Amino acid sequence: MTSLRERKKADTRTRLSVAAVELLISHGVDGATVAAIAERAGVSTRTFHNYFARREDAFLYFVRERVARWAKQVQNAPSDMSALRILHGILKEAYTRPEDDIVALGNLAVLGERIGFVLGPERRPDIEDILGPLYESVRQRVENGTEFRARLTVDLSMAASGAALRKHATRQREGDSSLADLLDEAFEVLAHGVGS
Template sequence: MNLTERRKAATQLEIARAAAALFAERGSDGTTAEAIAERAGVSLRTFYRYFRTKQDSVAPLLAFGAGSWQDLLAAAPRDLSLPDALEQAAVSALAVRDDGDVESFEWTRGLLRAAAGDPALLAVWASVNQESEQRLVPLLAERAGDADDLRVRLAAAAATTAIRVAVEAWAAGDAPADGAGSPAELAVRCMRELTAGLGR
């Protein structure tokens, strides 16, 4: 990206972080575009330059998380089996390294709880997961060698679903962001269940 594109992406991500924090704190009904813009330190006009609705504004943050997982998968050693590479990338992406990670997970928990009562917010979550699955297909095709297209697409769907279900299950409960019951621990369980047929 050029400098202008990087600045635009940085602004969108800052707005998304502010939106996620507000949805987590106040729920959907208590969050407005005006409040998100104020929290992000931008004008309401700037907010609407980038996003149509308050719900849309969280998409860059959710997509950033999915992109991090895919980057880790792309960098995984080539001698790892596909299931092992998927699992290791998921664990690394969902690991808690500092207080900032804990805060991000709490935003995610609050955001997904808010989405349960907001169809538009739930649609953004579903859309980000669908886009993540589509971006995963060429990554898996490259690693899978001679695997046919159907198998690669099923693997992408299974891996994306494993992460989604793990994060949703964690968000619905009260487990900490790290350790037993964490997103990373649940992702491993889901991944192993859904990729069991891929071989090791």
């Protein structure tokens, strides 16, 4: 059982990471300063540094927590549900969130791009490591559960979601496919192949 102090520390860490991500999404890399993050979270910059050495650490903490939740969803799903179907559900749920929700699908895409930019090439392997829990959860569900198949399932799911987002962003007229429909179509292709 966690103590009140531990819960308060966990809450502060979460508030800081959420504030960091909100600023990164809404104000870009330059607007997500340590001072701005601390102010948004209602703490001092000193308190920020008690939890994170750099702002990038707060961004990564948020992403790790989100990936850990997805991994748990994969683990806790009914045993007869395929990993691809579970991932489709997770990403579709992110789509249904309001646009101003930081875990809405479009915001997660922006977040991933901006974190990749902030980290630069020398720290990008950290991003791959973050997906480790999700890869492992999926590996346990994939037929012939090899690490490669698990990574392929996760990576193709993310790519399918990205393709749906990009297509949705270029809608030309009313009546074009909704993001939900595009996401369903993308996962249909993943499940049954491009030739289907």
